[in-house]
Amino acid sequence: MATSTRTVRATCLCAAAAHDISLPAFAFPLQGIFCHCDSDRHSTGCMSLGIAVLPPEYELPSAWISKLQSTVFSQRLKHYFCPICGTMMLVHLAHDNGESGGGAHWDVCTGALEQLDGVVEFDCHELLSDTRDGGFSDFLQRVDGKTIARWAGEPGGEQLPQYWRSAPLSSTTAKTPTSSSASREERLHAYCRCRGVEFWISRPNSQSTQGITSPWPDVLHPYHSPSTPDDDENPTWWLRANNTKYLAGTCACDSCRLATGQEHITWAFVPTPNISLDAAGSVPFSRTFGTLRSYRSSEGVTRHFCGSCGATVFWDGDERPLLVDVAVGVLDAREGSRAEGWLEWWTGRLSFREDALGRARGLTEGVEEGMGAFGRHLAGAGRGGERDEG
Ligand SMILES: [Zn+2]
Ligand SMILES: [Zn+2]
Ligand SMILES: [Zn+2]
Structure with a gap:
C-alpha cells in the first residue's frame, strides 16, 4: 500500500521562495523547538529561533535552495533566508563536522509555515541559560495544556524553573538615570x-x-478596535x-x-x-x-x-x-x-x-x-x- 503523504506550504514574505513540503503523513506532527542561544537571537532578531525538525530522509529540492541565500552559522549549521525579503526559512544541521558522512537533516522555521496547528508540536525551550533572564520562555509555558520543557542547555540536561534569572535584576541593571x-x-x-x-x-x-x-x-x-483611542491620553x-x-x-x-x-x-x-x-x-x-x-x-x-x-x-x-x-x-x-x-x-x-x-x-x-x-x-x-x- 502506498504511503499517504501530506503537504504543508512554506513561504517567505515576498513569496518568491514559497515551497510545498511533502512528507509521509505519519511524520506529523513535526517536533518543534525554540532555541534561545545568543547566536539564534542575533540571527533572527527574535527572542528565539523556532524550528520544526524535518525527517532525515527528507531531501530538500535544489530548486528551493537556489532561491535562498545561505549563511554559515557554525561548522555544522547553515541558515537559509530569502535574499529579497529576509525571511529565515531553513536550517541545515550536519550531525558531525560534515566530512565523515555522519548524516544531516533540515529544520524549517515554523513562522514560514502556512499552518501550525496539527503540523508542529512544540515541546521545549533550549539553551535558556544564554538568556540570563529566561527570555521569551517566560511568555510561553504551556501549549494546549501541555508544559513546554525549559532546558538550560541541550534537551535532556538541567531544566530551569519558571522566572529563573542568573542574577537579581537589580544587580545587573543600571540605576534610574540621574543627571x-x-x-x-x-x-x-x-x-x-x-x-x-x-x-x-x-x-x-x-x-x-x-x-x-x-x-x-x-x-x-x-x-x-471600533473605539478610537484618545491621543491626548x-x-x-x-x-x-x-x-x-x-x-x-x-x-x-x-x-x-x-x-x-x-x-x-x-x-x-x-x-x-x-x-x-x-x-x-x-x-x-x-x-x-x-x-x-x-x-x-x-x-x-x-x-x-x-x-x-x-x-x-x-x-x-x-x-x-x-x-x-x-x-x-x-x-x-x-x-x-x-x-x-x-x-x-x-x-x-x-x-x-x-x-x-x-x-x-x-x-x-x-x-x-x-x-x-x-x-x-x-x-x-x-x-x-x-x-x-x-
Ligand atoms: Zn522573500
Ligand atoms: Zn548580519
Ligand atoms: Zn507585526
Missing part, C-alpha cells in the same frame, strides 16, 4: 549575528519626544517608567511572522534620535548603513534586515519617521535578553492576535496565558517580592 554624565552616556549595543549591522541606543532623553508624533501601536490599542506612549525606559511588545501579525520566519517578534519602540551608529553617539541614525537591506512589505511600511545573515532589525513606518521598532533579539543588554533595564514589557495584549488564531490557536493562547501570568508576576515582585504565578 550624571556617566549614566546619560550609557548606551545599549545592538547587532546582528554577523555584525554587518550594529548600532547603539541611548537612554530616553529630551530628544525622545521632541517633534515626534505617532499613532497608537496595535499592542496598546487594537488596530481593528498618553501622546508619548513609547516612553515608560517615568521616561526612563522604552515600551516593548510582542507581535503575532502575519507580516511580522513571514518577515522573520518566526512565530512572534518582540519589538522595542525607539526614537531615531536615540539611535547612533557608533558607540560614542556621534554618528546619527540612518536607514542605509552596513549590510542593512530593506523590503517594502506594504504601503507605508519598510522592513529592514541584515543582507548578510538575515536578521530582522527594524520595522519602519512612513507615518512615524522618527520612531522605529527595533527587533529585541539584536539587543545585547547585560541583564538579559529581555533588556529589562531598558525596556518595559507590555503584557496586556499579543499584537494582532487575530491574525494568528486561525493558524496557531494553541500557541497563540499559550503565549497570551504566559504573558498575562508574567505581567502578574512582575506586579507581584513590584509589591515587595510577593508571587502570583497563576
Whole structure:
C-alpha cells in the first residue's frame, strides 16, 4: 500500500521562495523547538529561533535552495533566508563536522509555515541559560495544556524553573538615570549575528519626544478596535517608567511572522534620535548603513534586515519617521535578553492576535496565558517580592 503523504506550504514574505513540503503523513506532527542561544537571537532578531525538525530522509529540492541565500552559522549549521525579503526559512544541521558522512537533516522555521496547528508540536525551550533572564520562555509555558520543557542547555540536561534569572535584576541593571554624565552616556549595543549591522541606543532623553508624533501601536490599542483611542491620553506612549525606559511588545501579525520566519517578534519602540551608529553617539541614525537591506512589505511600511545573515532589525513606518521598532533579539543588554533595564514589557495584549488564531490557536493562547501570568508576576515582585504565578 502506498504511503499517504501530506503537504504543508512554506513561504517567505515576498513569496518568491514559497515551497510545498511533502512528507509521509505519519511524520506529523513535526517536533518543534525554540532555541534561545545568543547566536539564534542575533540571527533572527527574535527572542528565539523556532524550528520544526524535518525527517532525515527528507531531501530538500535544489530548486528551493537556489532561491535562498545561505549563511554559515557554525561548522555544522547553515541558515537559509530569502535574499529579497529576509525571511529565515531553513536550517541545515550536519550531525558531525560534515566530512565523515555522519548524516544531516533540515529544520524549517515554523513562522514560514502556512499552518501550525496539527503540523508542529512544540515541546521545549533550549539553551535558556544564554538568556540570563529566561527570555521569551517566560511568555510561553504551556501549549494546549501541555508544559513546554525549559532546558538550560541541550534537551535532556538541567531544566530551569519558571522566572529563573542568573542574577537579581537589580544587580545587573543600571540605576534610574540621574543627571550624571556617566549614566546619560550609557548606551545599549545592538547587532546582528554577523555584525554587518550594529548600532547603539541611548537612554530616553529630551530628544525622545521632541517633534515626534505617532499613532497608537496595535499592542496598546487594537488596530481593528471600533473605539478610537484618545491621543491626548498618553501622546508619548513609547516612553515608560517615568521616561526612563522604552515600551516593548510582542507581535503575532502575519507580516511580522513571514518577515522573520518566526512565530512572534518582540519589538522595542525607539526614537531615531536615540539611535547612533557608533558607540560614542556621534554618528546619527540612518536607514542605509552596513549590510542593512530593506523590503517594502506594504504601503507605508519598510522592513529592514541584515543582507548578510538575515536578521530582522527594524520595522519602519512612513507615518512615524522618527520612531522605529527595533527587533529585541539584536539587543545585547547585560541583564538579559529581555533588556529589562531598558525596556518595559507590555503584557496586556499579543499584537494582532487575530491574525494568528486561525493558524496557531494553541500557541497563540499559550503565549497570551504566559504573558498575562508574567505581567502578574512582575506586579507581584513590584509589591515587595510577593508571587502570583497563576
Ligand atoms: Zn522573500
Ligand atoms: Zn548580519
Ligand atoms: Zn507585526
